[in-house]
Amino acid sequence: MFRTIGDGPSSWEALLPPELLRLPGELARVDALLDDPAFFAPFAPHFHPVIGRPSTPVECYLRLMFLSSATGWGLRASGLLI
Numbered sequence: 001m002f003r004t005i006g007d008g009p010s011s012w013e014a015l016l017p018p019e020l021l022r023l024p025g026e027l028a029r030v031d032a033l034l035d036d037p038a039f040f041a042p043f044a045p046h047f048h049p050v051i052g053r054p055s056t057p058v059e060c061y062l063r064l065m066f067l068s069s070a071t072g073w074g075l076r077a078s079g080l081l082i
């Protein structure tokens with residue numbers, strides 16, 4: 001099942017003050033790009049819209065991959081090997 005966006009703010013995000021939810025410049029630009037539905041169009045044919053286990057929302061995955069690439073953060077860098 002293809003999900004492009006999450007279910008909304010998590011319980012944790014709902015507790016944070018608004019100033020902590022603002023993104024810095026480069027992240028805000030990436031966030032704006034990922035909010036464009038056309039960005040997800042190439043992914044849609046690979047997922048059934050209704051049947052199957054819900055996927056991790058593509059917006060969450062791509063944001064995580066951008067942060068990982070931009071900061072060098074990852075499982076190896078953090079010392080967490082699975």
